[in-house]
Amino acid sequence: MVSIKNRTWSLFEKIGFRLVFIYFILIILFQNNGAFPFWDWLFAYPTKWIEQFIPWLGSNIYGIEEEVTVKVTGSGDTMFDNLIALTSLIVALIGTMIWSFIDRKRNDYDTLYYWLTTGIRYYVGLMLISYGMVKVIQLQFSYPGFYRLIEPYGESSPMGLAWTFLGFSKGYNIFMGVAELLAGLLLFRRTMTFGALITLMTAMNVMAVNYFYDVPVKLLSTHLVLMTLFLLSKDIKRVALFFFTKVSTTIEVIKRPKFKRGLRIAINSFKALLIAYVFVYGFIETLESQKKYGSKAPKPELYGMYKITDFVINGDTITNYKNKKLWKSISVQWEGSMQVRNFEGDTPVYFGVEKDSLVDRRLKLTRWGKEPVSFDFNYKKLDSTGLEFNFVFQGDTIQGLSKRLGIKDFRLTSRGFHWISEYPYNR
Structure with a gap:
């Protein structure tokens, strides 16, 4: 110019x-x-x-x-x-x-x-x-x-x-x-x-x-x-x-x-x-x-993704995927939050998480987005394999079992680097 x-x-x-x-x-x-x-x-x-x-x-x-x-x-x-x-x-x-x-x-x-x-x-x-x-x-x-x-x-x-x-x-x-x-x-x-x-x-x-x-x-x-x-x-x-x-x-x-x-x-x-x-x-x-x-931030105690294997409402095991109350997975990524997915449109629901200072292994969950709803979430770790939990939500007594998945349990994050590839790994 x-x-x-x-x-x-x-x-x-x-x-x-x-x-x-x-x-x-x-x-x-x-x-x-x-x-x-x-x-x-x-x-x-x-x-x-x-x-x-x-x-x-x-x-x-x-x-x-x-x-x-x-x-x-x-x-x-x-x-x-x-x-x-x-x-x-x-x-x-x-x-x-x-x-x-x-x-x-x-x-x-x-x-x-x-x-x-x-x-x-x-x-x-x-x-x-x-x-x-x-x-x-x-x-x-x-x-x-x-x-x-x-x-x-x-x-x-x-x-x-x-x-x-x-x-x-x-x-x-x-x-x-x-x-x-x-x-x-x-x-x-x-x-x-x-x-x-x-x-x-x-x-x-x-x-x-x-x-x-x-x-x-x-x-x-x-x-x-x-x-x-x-x-x-x-x-x-x-x-x-x-x-x-x-x-x-x-x-x-x-x-x-x-x-x-x-x-x-x-x-x-x-x-x-x-x-x-x-x-x-x-x-x-x-x-x-x-x-x-960032990546070096402290991880929450329940850090991980939990795939629901059993979900019991008021004593009845729920297997019908069309049931809106059936949870599909629980994910804990950041301190103070939890994501829950159900089978209805696979839409995530987010909860704020607070530790109960009086009761060990109990969390207070508060649903975000809609009208705030809070409840106590009781849990027990099953070694490194999963989580057992129970809570009362909107009049329903709910119990569940889940299998824990780590970051490397997904194809995207487990594939790694390959110098020699006989065929494209395009999935």
Whole structure:
């Protein structure tokens, strides 16, 4: 898009730069997504203001009837997020027209170009580094658990299918994580172009997964791709010449404005501290998170999947699979929760789990979703082979036996790696 040589920019380059400058700065400020350390604290007051202004804008200007909420839902594509992007684009278009009118005699924006590329390099680089760490340690895509393994294949959502596919392989997680960690090359001007080439491929793959598997991070991944393309724009012609012709070419490094010695030392020192903090503290924090809710988190006492072998209601053994009360399986994957499946549409029912402090081997189960219903669940472990249980639920006295299954008792998780395969094992 622009050149870093000392020359007069074309009208197209100046107008285009003004537009992307305003838009990208607004996105970095208000859709930071934890890219910059302590950003929530540093930008707390503007964030509170935007969280009030955007919903008002949605209701009074854009005419959106439903409520625009700002609560954290795990989605990056909420109405609130889309309105920020739309408003940023409108402000950028209006700002570009005003800027172009009052600054039409300017020859170049070399200094602003340096600062914009710096902001984008750190925004994209630091964000992908954080994403890379949680992949290398396999915290983002967890290994398929019991809830997922016993779910009917066609009942999974596109996002659930993607998460299962990506989480299945530790090696593939490391591969993806290393590719994203290489975005660290963006943090240095000399390696920026090479880093942008790698990051573009990585970010485009992430964007494709988000688009085609309906993962609600489409806005963020799209912005990462656009920002990386902007970083590459100054060298795109030279890159094309290098790969597709015999013409000799060189990559020019973005020139830093001349700073006084003290300021230059301060900037370099801050950069070193920032990079060290992101890598060292980020790595330590990710490891701690893995111990809290990742693969190394403490397992519940009844961790496992239990296939029901006998189910007795009020003294009668139930064998009719059409009976809505007949349980099919019990799964305990996380502390404080239990999943129960019956034979009616194979629909899972989730219960909150609390230990009874007064009675050993008794749990208090509370059904989630519907009107809360609680009951005492008494159990006895049968060595490592299963579970015996009994409880009273909605007037019925229920007893049952179950056989315990482990992760490796499923075809998906027991197949393993085979270098030599005489026939495809496609099941």
